[in-house]
Amino acid sequence: MSKSSSILFAGFGGQGVLFVGKFLAYKGLDEGKQVSWLPSYGPEMRGGTASCSVIISDDPIGSPIINEPDILVAMNLPSLDKYEASVKKGGKIILDSSLIGRKVQRDDVEVFYLPATQLANDNNIPKLANMIIAGKLMKECDAVSSDNIREALSHVVSARHQDMLEVNLGAIEIGYNA
Amino acid sequence: MAEKVLMKGNEAIAEAAIMAGCRHYFGYPITPQTEVAAYMAKRMPKIEGGVFLQAESEIAAINMVYGVAATGKRVMTSSSSPGISLKSEGISYIAGCDLPALIVNVQRGGPGLGGIQPSQSDYFQATRGSGHGDYHLIVLAPASVQEMASLTFKAFNLADKYRMPTMILADGTMGQMMEPVSLDMGEVETYEKPWALTGTNMEREHNIVNSLSLVPEELEKFNFERFEKYKAIEENEALCEEFMMEDAEICVAAFGIASRVSKNAVLEARKQGIKVGLIRPITLWPFPKKAFRAAADKVKAFVSVEMSMGQMIEDVKLATECKKPVSLCNRAGGMIPSPDQVLNAIIEANKGGDK
Numbered sequence: 001m002s003k004s005s006s007i008l009f010a011g012f013g014g015q016g017v018l019f020v021g022k023f024l025a026y027k028g029l030d031e032g033k034q035v036s037w038l039p040s041y042g043p044e045m046r047g048g049t050a051s052c053s054v055i056i057s058d059d060p061i062g063s064p065i066i067n068e069p070d071i072l073v074a075m076n077l078p079s080l081d082k083y084e085a086s087v088k089k090g091g092k093i094i095l096d097s098s099l100i101g102r103k104v105q106r107d108d109v110e111v112f113y114l115p116a117t118q119l120a121n122d123n124n125i126p127k128l129a130n131m132i133i134a135g136k137l138m139k140e141c142d143a144v145s146s147d148n149i150r151e152a153l154s155h156v157v158s159a160r161h162q163d164m165l166e167v168n169l170g171a172i173e174i175g176y177n178a
Numbered sequence: 179m180a181e182k183v184l185m186k187g188n189e190a191i192a193e194a195a196i197m198a199g200c201r202h203y204f205g206y207p208i209t210p211q212t213e214v215a216a217y218m219a220k221r222m223p224k225i226e227g228g229v230f231l232q233a234e235s236e237i238a239a240i241n242m243v244y245g246v247a248a249t250g251k252r253v254m255t256s257s258s259s260p261g262i263s264l265k266s267e268g269i270s271y272i273a274g275c276d277l278p279a280l281i282v283n284v285q286r287g288g289p290g291l292g293g294i295q296p297s298q299s300d301y302f303q304a305t306r307g308s309g310h311g312d313y314h315l316i317v318l319a320p321a322s323v324q325e326m327a328s329l330t331f332k333a334f335n336l337a338d339k340y341r342m343p344t345m346i347l348a349d350g351t352m353g354q355m356m357e358p359v360s361l362d363m364g365e366v367e368t369y370e371k372p373w374a375l376t377g378t379n380m381e382r383e384h385n386i387v388n389s390l391s392l393v394p395e396e397l398e399k400f401n402f403e404r405f406e407k408y409k410a411i412e413e414n415e416a417l418c419e420e421f422m423m424e425d426a427e428i429c430v431a432a433f434g435i436a437s438r439v440s441k442n443a444v445l446e447a448r449k450q451g452i453k454v455g456l457i458r459p460i461t462l463w464p465f466p467k468k469a470f471r472a473a474a475d476k477v478k479a480f481v482s483v484e485m486s487m488g489q490m491i492e493d494v495k496l497a498t499e500c501k502k503p504v505s506l507c508n509r510a511g512g513m514i515p516s517p518d519q520v521l522n523a524i525i526e527a528n529k530g531g532d533k
Contacts, residue, residue, distance in 0.1 A: 061438075064357070
């Protein structure tokens with residue numbers, strides 16, 4: 001059966017929501033799937049909330065705009081407040097429980113509480129909470145497979161910062177095993 | 179086929195332009211098209227003969243385009259809605275001189291300074307000629323990042339073929355989104371340009387490129403000749419995509435990002451048993467009249483889905499000679515219709531209530 005996953009990443013500007021979305025889009029592309037990546041753009045990028053919509057599908061993608069995500073990744077409280085209600089019934093929410101004090105109020109979605117920022121700090125990779133969450137997402141959701149992560153990363157980590165590739169891989173592993 | 183890479187729509191435009199042989203880019207930053215300029219700023223200096231210039235204003239940029247176009251070199255500028263208004267005087271001059279050039283409009287909400295979110299409310303401006311005088315641009319409306327590339331490439335060929343300015347009419351969503359792109363663009367078509375200002379070397383008569391013509395009999399003749407050319411373009415270059423139209427009883431008309439949303443709605447309506455299809459104009463001028471005229475004999479109603487207060491709907495009515503009711507399903511000011519909104523409009527049209 002053909003499958004399609006819509007994933008909404010949301011957080012503060014600077015938390016790397018666009019980057020993690022791009023990584024997953026490339027992961028889907030490497031697997032031969034159809035993908036789209038749509039960022040929020042405008043003043044929110046400069047310090048407010050940022051979001052990006054990623055669709056990974058076996059079939060051609062219609063609209064790249066996600067009104068009801070299958071998966072919500074919330075990296076701060078305003079994002080959870082804003083998007084919790086929009087998640088599809090039976091969908092999944094992954095949130096950074098180090099930054100979000102409250103619980104998800106819905107009982108018709110599956111929720112994963114991951115202290116991503118805490119884990120990042122503990123492992124001395126303070127800016128990679130986003131990739132820790134990516135690891136969790138790859139384990140709990142079947143949007144993409146967990147093979148050949150290195151290849152997908154090589155598309156998004158710039159040639160000048162190839163040393164960051166291993167660090168990103170490590171972060172994904174932490175999230176996957178958390 | 180070339181390997182697929184993920185690119186933003188704006189970047190795909192820039193790369194395709196370079197592949198089409200464009201070596202001159204003049205622009206001025208404005209959201210949401212700035213990545214076109216940023217990409218050109220990075221790439222052009224590394225290419226032989228490549229020129230990137232950030233002008234002091236949109237007006238300066240379009241006049242630089244005018245100058246290079248007169249020499250027969252492939253040249254472009256890009257902007258977003260308010261910037262295109264500023265460029266419109268220059269566009270009229272370029273059209274009046276019968277010069278090829280590409281103008282890219284990554285639309286945002288208006289009027290005035292408006293906002294920065296995506297819009298399609300420059301449809302009239304693009305399809306009726308944004309400046310003064312009788313003229314047209316060939317207007318291409320991409321609906322994917324792949325088309326942002328392929329239609330840019332095509333736009334340069336069409337501009338040279340017909341000696342006239344062409345426009346890519348995109349919107350903020352198309353510019354900002356990333357999708358896989360194959361940069362396999364095919365052959366660059368080359369055209370003789372005996373009219374170009376390249377220096378005579380004292381070996382030929384001077385070429386003159388000018389739109390001033392004070393003798394009305396002559397100016398009228400130029401206008402009639404130009405419209406003969408437009409007639410040929412309307413005959414030969416209109417393009418559209420038909421989606422599920424074979425047995426359709428309702429026809430949705432939408433271009434660009436609105437057509438992507440509409441496709442979702444068409445598929446959902448089909449699940450509910452409504453026979454609905456979509457005609458997506460790829461060229462907005464020339465408008466794909468024949469496809470709509472043919473559909474008018476088959477369907478019972480049209481729904482025009484637009485991110486404006488309803489502009490393309492006039493062309494749908496003209497093309498179908500108002501044989502069937504045409505309803506409008508729209509958002510404006512930077513808002514995008516949801517598939518549910520379009521679905522409801524389809525359901526209404528199917529009931530035959532809406533006019």
